[in-house]
Structures are given as structure tokens and as C-alpha cells.
Amino acid sequence: MTITVDIDVMLARRKMSVGELADRIGITPANLAVLKNGRAKAVRFSTLAALCEVLDCQPGDLLRWEADGAEVADGAEQTQGE
Numbered sequence: 165m166t167i168t169v170d171i172d173v174m175l176a177r178r179k180m181s182v183g184e185l186a187d188r189i190g191i192t193p194a195n196l197a198v199l200k201n202g203r204a205k206a207v208r209f210s211t212l213a214a215l216c217e218v219l220d221c222q223p224g225d226l227l228r229w230e231a232d233g234a235e236v237a238d239g240a241e242q243t244q245g246e
Contacts (some may be wrong), residue, residue: 165231171200174219189214
């Protein structure tokens with residue numbers, strides 16, 4: 165399972181830069197880049213709430229879940245069954 169971060173999408177919709185967003189939510193641009201690029205291991209609810217407030221969105225607009233290797237798992241099951 166992978167959580168994909170879509171902050172770039174919301175930044176583009178709001179015509180806002182990473183630096184401006186970082187300033188408005190009170191984190192460094194470097195830390196925002198870690199989150200934005202999907203390298204963060206965790207996110208505080210206070211940070212998520214600040215992102216949603218500034219970007220005027222819901223958490224689901226920023227984060228989405230994707231299954232890892234769904235095709236591989238299906239293909240493996242088919243190979244074993246054949």
C-alpha cells in the first residue's frame with residue numbers, strides 16, 4: 165500500500181508556490197518538499213489541518229491510497245491456477 169501526496173495538484177489549483185505555502189502553514193520549505201515528494205514517514209494532524217485550511221480543501225484532496233503491485237498479485241494467482 166502506498167499513500168500518494170497530491171499537494172502539487174492543490175498548489176497548482178490555488179496558484180501558490182511551495183515557499184508561500186510553507187510560510188503560511190509555518191514549516192520550512194525543505195520539510196514541505198519532503199512531504200510533497202512523498203518521502204515523509206508521517207504527518208502531524210496539525211500540519212495536515214494547516215494545509216487544508218490554507219489550501220481550502222479536505223485531507224482526501226491531499227492524500228490518496230494506492231495498492232502496490234495489484235497487477236503482479238493478480239498475475240501470480242493466475243499463473244498458479246493454470
